[in-house]
Amino acid sequence: MLEHTSLEEHDVYLFHQGNLRYSYQLLGSHLETYDGQSGVRFAVWAPNAVQVSVVGDFNQWDGRENPMTKMNDNGIWHAFIPDLERGTIYKYEILTPHGHLQLKADPYAFSSELRPNTASVVYPLREYKWNDEEWMKKRQATNIYESPMSIYEIHLGSWKYIEPEVFYTYREYADMVIPYVKELGYTHIELLPLTEHPFDRSWGYQATGYFSVTSRYGTPDDFRYFVDQCHQNGLGVILDWVPGHFCKDSHGLRRFDGEPVYEYANPSKAEKTQWGTLTFDFDRNEVQSFLISNAIYWLKEYHLDGLRVDAVASMLYLDFGKEEGAWELNEYGGRENIEAVSFIKRMNEAIFEEAPNVLMMAEESTSWPLVSAPTYIGGLGFNYKWNMGWMNDMLKYMEMDPIHRKYHHNLITFSLMYAYSENFVLPISHDEVVHGKKSLLNKMPGDYWQKFANLRLFLAYMYAHPGKKLLFMGGEFGQFDEWKDLEDLDWELLEYESHASTLSYVKQLHQVYQDLPALWELDHKEEGFFWIDANNFEQSIISFVRNSRSSNDQIVVVCNFTPVVYHDYKIGVPRHGCYQEIFSSDAEDFGGSGQTNGLPLQTTPEPWQGQDQHITMTIPPLAVSFLKRSSSTKEDKS
The missing domain is CATH 2.60.40.10 (Immunoglobulins)
Structure with a gap:
């Protein structure tokens, strides 16, 4: 005994x-x-x-x-x-x-x-020999609130399988999933529940073996x-x-x-x-x-x-x-x-x-x-x-025909009323692309081109909005069908230009996101954001500033939620100098129409939209532009 x-x-x-x-x-x-x-x-x-x-x-x-x-x-x-x-x-x-x-x-x-x-x-x-000491030390020293965080949500069994109900092993998934997610620029993988469960179609949410x-x-x-x-x-x-x-x-x-x-x-x-x-x-x-x-x-x-x-x-x-x-x-x-x-x-x-x-x-x-x-x-x-409120409002807004969006402008601005009441993650999860809700791409209105443009617009706005990010698998290349938990993702879509361009777009969006501290360093502090113009419901255009701890990293974000192009559009900016469009979701490389601002945009010392300066730019259709001020004089750099 x-x-x-x-x-x-x-x-x-x-x-x-x-x-x-x-x-x-x-x-x-x-x-x-x-x-x-x-x-x-x-x-x-x-x-x-x-x-x-x-x-x-x-x-x-x-x-x-x-x-x-x-x-x-x-x-x-x-x-x-x-x-x-x-x-x-x-x-x-x-x-x-x-x-x-x-x-x-x-x-x-x-x-x-x-x-x-x-x-x-x-x-x-405890027989497994770990080799992640460097990561664990780095994690302990990282300020998670002031770091970029972009999460790829995945259900292993329907990401890719051998055949229905026959899956790869964790080790095989490691060899496939990790290079893919790393190449796209995500910082984290989030796995649907892996505690033991009897029924595949519960996706792990109805468990029996909590330690297994x-x-x-x-x-x-x-x-x-x-x-x-x-x-x-x-x-x-x-x-x-x-x-x-x-x-x-x-x-x-x-x-x-x-x-x-x-x-x-x-x-x-x-x-x-x-x-x-x-x-x-x-x-x-x-x-x-x-x-x-x-x-x-x-x-x-x-x-x-x-x-x-x-x-x-x-x-x-x-x-x-x-x-x-x-x-x-x-x-x-x-x-x-x-x-x-x-x-x-x-x-x-x-x-x-x-x-x-x-x-x-x-x-x-x-x-x-x-x-x-x-x-x-x-x-x-x-x-x-x-942030379930942001998710519900934004998906409701994005599903509307752009001609009706001006009547529901508050859906894209209301989230900033409470954005700092919690430390938020902006989630577009599996729950939003299943049970007849349609895939993220297929929620978008319009013709074939407009669907992809709306998707690029939505993702860029999401990455510019305060809060960490989460996207369910398939959204990164514009899966047309909603999530089918008994099948794997429609990888064959990557043979088509629009889907391959969307995947490339998400990769570039992550690179820009990680390179710009203004998009994540002050995610949970009010000084990290201010509106330039939140009220242009007639044209469904919003503009705002994301700040980092360094004023030189300030980013101006302009979003157009209609398919109308605007030339010589005035945007108030907080500082004088030249502004460069460093990212546009309308770039031709991503499948956009190419209505970009290739030349530096010089400020005019005339107040506009509550700012002392303004620039004049082209506003692309169904698109987001990121603008960054470039110092042009010694005084500017000080």
Whole structure:
């Protein structure tokens, strides 16, 4: 029988207090040597179980062979089974208080069988030899708020596959994805959830194995290789993470020992009716240890650079996705889930203590205040929030025929009213190009040329707008069809000039973005932006300035949301001198009409649009121009 040391007893105490941040080291399956014998130590929390056994091929799935021992009255069962090795397949056989036997996968398993099989797999925690020390040191010293951040969101299985439901491995994806994303100039890759899940079409958002990287693409060390290679190539890795709910599959967390353990006992709080899933019991200490440890596990054991936390609003509100009468008020008469709010704050505090300088991004779709503010001033403690309001407004605007855009001008300007209330990411994610919403390119109005021009316009405005950037795969080359999760991307489109030019455009846009500190250095400070003209709704033209810490890096941005060309158009500018058009989305190389400003634009000392100077320029159709002042005299350079 395995004896527990005083340190382990202390860990058990912390686990039940909700304070064990590395509970995966206590629970689960671990290769160990005990009394000179090598084998596997198993431990599982099943407080209501009458008996628990470890079963697998090694004992013909016979629960009488390897019963576990209950450790005092704390609900933790443990056993040491000699001679078991890496790769052992197992489950827990649990006798419930109702007299039923059920087989459950290990909630803390590090690996799982390939679906449709559902057993857990013994896998060592730390055998992989990392080679990303340089990246990890650089990450620690980087000011993430004042650095460029452009995220490529990807679903591995439908980025490229061998054939339907047959995928490449993490290592093979590393060899294909990383050079592609690096060449385009992105700074980060964001992966849709990779925790083990039974159903491909849930895209990973309905998980069963929270500590188990999905076996669809290989082993845990294969995934570590993917992350390692990203880091060695200068790319950060963010993982979508889903602490809000879990699926009801019989081998998973639902009624784990015959009673609600991981989910709320109250059905009105437990049921996520919109998705057919169950909500974690955020008030239960052991569940807090489970979830907080899980977040830390991905950040520490896989060297991930951040987590994008899915569906935060579904955690914050008791009535989320529910009809009237199907939910209950909290103890203060409100609709907020008080325990979830407390958990989120506690989670973020723990994460930033254990893994400083990582990214914790909230997908929070309401106006909950201070999502990306520290907990000590009343915030939820994330450091970024997805700007869903900007996304909804801009896609609604861009889908309009340009002739109607002047009547909805506020949709492109309103976001600046709240742009500095949070640290925002501007997301064009998978959710916006699926379920009949059309691809990003196909949302755009007009003929073939205008669709591509509108796409270039939208992307340039997005990169000029305050906030970090995220674009879902396929958008970078103008995929015409919306995301088809059972197929891979339409790579054959790159044989056509318009799509190849769009890919080249995104690459050039990233180069310009990274080269211009004004487009990212003061993303989260009001002094990083001011309007030149926000009110020209008649022509649907806006102009503004992006600032960096150096006044010499100031960028003037002019956007025209109609297909009309304007010559000799006056734009107010903040300083005298010559302005050079350093980027135009209408350049012929990108498939544009070539209505660019090739010659320097000399200022005229006459006030215009609230500025002391102005320039006269050509405004290209459905396009964005970036202008930068070039010093022409010694006085100018001072």
